[in-house]
Amino acid sequence: MSTPAGARGDTAGSLVVRGGAGGVAARTEDMEATARLLLACAADLAGAALTVGRVLGDAGLLVSAPWSPLTFAHAEHVLGGCVAGGAGPTAAATRVGALAAALLTTAAGYAAAEEGARRAAHAVDLAAGAVAGRLGVVLAAATAPQAVEAVALALLLDRAGLLPDGAADGAGVTAAGGPGLPDRVGGLLARGGGATEHLVAAVPGVLEGLLTPVPAVGPVWAAAAGTEWPPRSTPQVSALLLALAGAGGLLGDSARVRARSGRPAPAAAPAGVVDLAGLVRSAYPDGGGAPGSVTVTRLDAPGGARSWVVAVPGTQVWAPRSGENPLDVTSDARSLAGRSSAAEAAVLAAMRSAGVRSGEPVCLVGHSLGGMVAAGLAADPDVRRRYAVREVVTMGSPVAAYRVPPEVGVLALEHGDDLVPRLDGTPNPDRSTWVTVRRDVTAPGALPDVVATHDVDEYVRTAALVDASHDPSIAAARARLAPFLGAPGVTATAVDVTSTRVPG
Amino acid sequence: MDGGHVRALARVVGEAADGVRAAAERLGAARGVAWTSVAADEFRARLVTERARVLEAAGHLDAATVALLRHAAALDGAGR
Numbered sequence: 224m225s226t227p228a229g230a231r232g233d234t235a236g237s238l239v240v241r242g243g244a245g246g247v248a249a250r251t252e253d254m255e256a257t258a259r260l261l262l263a264c265a266a267d268l269a270g271a272a273l274t275v276g277r278v279l280g281d282a283g284l285l286v287s288a289p290w291s292p293l294t295f296a297h298a299e300h301v302l303g304g305c306v307a308g309g310a311g312p313t314a315a316a317t318r319v320g321a322l323a324a325a326l327l328t329t330a331a332g333y334a335a336a337e338e339g340a341r342r343a344a345h346a347v348d349l350a351a352g353a354v355a356g357r358l359g360v361v362l363a364a365a366t367a368p369q370a371v372e373a374v375a376l377a378l379l380l381d382r383a384g385l386l387p388d389g390a391a392d393g394a395g396v397t398a399a400g401g402p403g404l405p406d407r408v409g410g411l412l413a414r415g416g417g418a419t420e421h422l423v424a425a426v427p428g429v430l431e432g433l434l435t436p437v438p439a440v441g442p443v444w445a446a447a448a449g450t451e452w453p454p455r456s457t458p459q460v461s462a463l464l465l466a467l468a469g470a471g472g473l474l475g476d477s478a479r480v481r482a483r484s485g486r487p488a489p490a491a492a493p494a495g496v497v498d499l500a501g502l503v504r505s506a507y508p509d510g511g512g513a514p515g516s517v518t519v520t521r522l523d524a525p526g527g528a529r530s531w532v533v534a535v536p537g538t539q540v541w542a543p544r545s546g547e548n549p550l551d552v553t554s555d556a557r558s559l560a561g562r563s564s565a566a567e568a569a570v571l572a573a574m575r576s577a578g579v580r581s582g583e584p585v586c587l588v589g590h591s592l593g594g595m596v597a598a599g600l601a602a603d604p605d606v607r608r609r610y611a612v613r614e615v616v617t618m619g620s621p622v623a624a625y626r627v628p629p630e631v632g633v634l635a636l637e638h639g640d641d642l643v644p645r646l647d648g649t650p651n652p653d654r655s656t657w658v659t660v661r662r663d664v665t666a667p668g669a670l671p672d673v674v675a676t677h678d679v680d681e682y683v684r685t686a687a688l689v690d691a692s693h694d695p696s697i698a699a700a701r702a703r704l705a706p707f708l709g710a711p712g713v714t715a716t717a718v719d720v721t722s723t724r725v726p727g
Numbered sequence: 728m729d730g731g732h733v734r735a736l737a738r739v740v741g742e743a744a745d746g747v748r749a750a751a752e753r754l755g756a757a758r759g760v761a762w763t764s765v766a767a768d769e770f771r772a773r774l775v776t777e778r779a780r781v782l783e784a785a786g787h788l789d790a791a792t793v794a795l796l797r798h799a800a801a802l803d804g805a806g807r
Contacts, residue, residue, distance in 0.1 A: 260757050261757060270746065271747045275743060275788065275791065281736055284795075290806070291801035293801075294797050295798055298733075298798045302791045312781075312785075312787075318777060319781070
């Protein structure tokens, strides 16, 4: 398994960890904290030097000289050495202050290098995409006559019964029983690792390149979509595509739901990350949850303190026209575009219905769309004003673009061969409170199964490995999750809240 | 003239010496930074040296305190 920059393998070697307490950002944070400490030391040393200076020039001391000139001269000599000498506190304050400045400069350098590398990579992706888009226009124009001829010929041969079954659509499973073209392409993309992320990051550039021959279209399209032209990020592309779909009557969303709460029932308190993942697994219809339901678990500590775990499953309906179930592809598209969705409304309705009070710590856990919704809510200042969202755990979700503030901890589980978390085209942030754990599900050399690598059951297995890991970043993330896990005397009560979308 | 005022000055300098020693201890704690690189190793080595030099500065302040106390005693003797 290759280890990307800034990442490292855990002790078992099956997980690759980025960010968190052992990440690059944490190191620069350490440097800055140390520099602040050194500056405080320098200030104390300067204060001591000032004190000695005042004593040296004290009028009472000076007038005492005639009564004992020898002891006076000696005291003045030693005090003078403290103020002006190279071994005194004045010189020490200067040196320690300089050390702090050097440390701050180094920390700024680290941070700038990290950010610079990220920006440079993004710029290259966009430029490559723009070239590919322009090339696509030229190729399409050049090969259009041949393409028309080929399609006509295929249709004629098909009519004449001269084509083998399935050759015309090229999808599904081949006659030999192997994976069809879409599965093979998906598998290759999933195996592509970081390259696939760059491919996705190039999409905004491709779109810009494709529309180069008709420059007026882009700005008009962007204005209708409420975004910028040219697009520079996956959320902006998603917003453009959302506007296009909306014109065709697809992916429309009122972002409002009607919620119906089940009966609260005693439950087992989650004991680890694997149990948090298990709550999401159980919220899926095939895990026992009703379609469109979110499970809210309340933990009551012996002292009366309450904390909450909100488990949000992923996409359940794949039709591009929105229906009753808010956990559908419409919410997917809207979440990816950073827009409000019925799925978000369903989670908020579930929290309200379950009785989550302002100030009570909340941990949002989600798989796929559920993780995107969790990150989107944690990034929303209005939501954070209403609820104390402390932790977010995502599984197989593209969450890099969500601006989750540093005070909210994020534990993002991603399979290296799962395409879905790469849909944002950018790596997750490296910071002390954001840990990304990657695991390759597919055996080396094999073609990934794009459905199996995204499956929630596989993520539950990854969560079990996270619980067993000794990596310092993972250990710190687990420690942050402690208020949402069982402990002696803690009781748990769970409620399923099912939402239906209100038509727009 | 008695040495009372000079003794008070000696106390002030003695307290400054304690402050400098506390700063040296904090420098020692700063050595525990978690980051690792060649620069970090150099930095840690420099912190060790700097801590020793700050303790040396505290020693100079102690010497100044002693010198002031001696002067105070001499003033007491001269006044009798």
